[in-house]
Amino acid sequence: MALPNIHNDAPDGASANRVSSSVEDLLLAALARGDNAFQTGRYLVTFKPGADNKDLKALDTGQGMRMADARDFEGQAATLDQLGDADALFLPEINMALIGGHAAIEHKMDAWVGIASDSPIASIDPEYFVFADGGTSGSIVESGFVELATDTTFEGLPGFAESLQQTSDAYLRGFLRATKTIANEIRKSGNGHSHQEIEEETEAIQATWGLKACKVPASRRSGAGINVAVLTNGFDVGHPGFVGRTVVSQTFVGEPVMDLNGHGTHMIGTACGPLAPANPTPRYGIGYKSAIYVAKVLTNSMTGTLASVLTGINWAIANQCPVILAPLAMAGGPSAIFTSVGQSALNKGCLLIAGSSSSGTSVGAPANSPTIMSVAALNKSLQPTPFSPVGKIDIAAPGLDTFSSWPRPRLYATSSGVASATAHVAGCAALWAETSPALRGIRLWQKLQHTARGLPFPVTRVGAGLVQAP
Template identity: 60%
Template sequence: MAKKSSNDSSDGASAYRASSSVDELLLAALERDDNSFQTGRYLVTFKEGAGDEGRQSLGTQGMRVADARDFDDQAAILENIGDADAVVFPEIGVALLGGNAAQERNMNTFAEIATDSPFESIDPEYFVFAENTYSGLLQDSLTQTVPATSAEFLRGFLQATETIAREMQTNGHSQLEIEEEVQVLGATWGLIACKVPPSLRSGTGIKVAVLDTGMDLLHPDFAGRPIVSATFVGQPVQDLHSHGTHCIGTACGPKAPAGSIPRYGIGYRSSIFAGKVLSNTGNSVGGSVLAGMNWAIANRCPVISMSLGGQGGVQPSYTAAGQAALNNGCLIIAAAGNSASSTGYPANSPTIMSVASLDENLSPSSFSNFGKIEIAAPGRNIYSSVPRPTRYGVKNGTSMATPHVAGCAALWAETSPNLRGLQLWRRLQATARRLPFSAARVGAGLVQAP
């Protein structure tokens, strides 16, 4: 692995290093004011099966190359790759390039790629957000009399994250969750709609990776559960946001929480893999998300849940990661997005299962994205775990629908070792409850437990 650089300057050149932090990249994007959500770095997608050749090609061009295999369990933290110009994610066949190192070698979106090159494409890296955080800020921008540029959006995002940070310092926890009175009926409406309570399956033996803002590792509802955790954003896995803990609660929470708390979790005996790919303020970059996807696939997690993304076109790196997952018996399930527009990335990749949100009357949620949709699940007024001391809260979004599908996927995966990858994808769709709406809104319909 490349050595730690002694040059810790914050000048323009250093802002686009492969090891730059998310905050450095956000600030640099604001200074550029170029009306894009690009970070200034690049992602190289290798041709399928050409990963080793691609890594060698980067080296022959004079790049210092780090490899996720340099880290335990391939849990690569970008901030820890030192002075490397690039880092390779071997499971998915993608490399992240520092912006200046790439530009010096004319490796950018304008570069012509030779037919015999191991590279499939070179694309900009984009910022990524927790779906709820992104949609909330987007709606704020839409209320302005003048359409907001992406730079104004990012500036608003930084202001929002500063406010959240101050709240966490003052109160000791995030206040993002909606605190509401929930009528206890034995199980949440989402689990009931998905036919979870009568299912005889528990997710036993199935690894479920949730790539999000981390997890409250000491939440009492998960005491004694097998949890493997890793961070990809230079912060401890402990969730100070709440989004990740909420998603993990739905996908993997307990069958019988203490006291009068309703059942809110599906795969209550599954093995939890908590990957922190979003910071405590809900933001990240494509490289960190891809590092988490690479880790989950390296650990052969049959179910990988991602309630994150952004609005934009299909990105080759995510498509390659989705295909690598399917090839290795894993299924990536991602939130379609909450912008009431076309499905965002990474869910719009053809190799990733996209999830839409349903309201309690089983109609599409007004905020739910549409177009490339594979399946739908409850996403309105979803009760689940959040970090202590609040412990429980209600959230809305395709972010909440996605772990319903992930949890049901774990139950189906338990029924047969043959239900992996594409076979699991097909089973989820084949058994979904049909709904009287177009496939562009709900896909195959409402996900159902076995």
């Protein structure tokens, strides 16, 4: 398999798809190829359960690969831009490795065909880009990330493969131009978004409707001692509502952690916001004493790769976060990659909670994987919202008109989407995890479902029902 021809103004073939390549370089290389496959040119290797350092060493020496290991970085914060000329990066918490495209082809690891039955490798899959979706219900967009993949990796939704085939490289070219200008435009706007807004509540009330529906104000739990990881586009670490809080942040996309879009700050506010914000602001946060772990896996223009998401998950597991909020939704059927990642998290006492997408149709990846908790969104009447999809739903939570924190100078905003529902579940999960060290992984999952409030709707719409605080 020959490397694609690369234009002179793009990164050369040997460097464009390295492990250390930036999202922008990968996009430029994809444009130069002109194949519209939305593949980054790199590969993800999933190892079989039980694969150990000996197997990795065999790849390093036998295959002649220069293998970096996330364990060589403090807290396993392995950022790809620091890997230099490494051919691969091993992520031990999820038992996977990212391999540069040039190295994969050179060592004949760019295809599943030919892998021996006694190999420690379970599968080899191409890596794909992750882009921001169009949004939710007309309020601030804050959920839905569409993985533009063919159904060779994810079984496509009806019509998805056909629509992808019709997409020209003009989309990628336009998207790349946007990545160069969107941050400046966001800064000029002053409020961090350009979507229709619902004005923030000004009435001095005890708590938001979502917290009340989940019985949060009556709970004696605070999330103390529980690490909550949020994988999104960053966080406003200087927000006045989080002064004095434990916040550990890490970027996996080569940009500062600062949230220029609002999505991450809003999700973190709901899951982990303060007990008593300044008057007349209502209480909007659930786990107000939990430690916040911010993984920036999407750039300021809301794009990334599967590797940026997976390195973020690996970091969250390594830092013993019992609750991992991943408000990401990608088109396609259940993914073997995310199923494996979700199982690794459960095995290590961590629960991955994902949005079920904001398409209003079928549940997308990663939430449709059996090892990842899928969340549906409810309105104030505790009915599924029009943008909440149908399918593999495990639990439901408030997702309409959610008041929460927002990057400065605005500070607060109201938003709607499935991601808001996932944040409510993550916050309640932190409260339950505080009640007992035994409530980890699958046991925490089961506790959330067993204590949920039943709702008069099919399981395919609301799962076990409305999440409740302890």
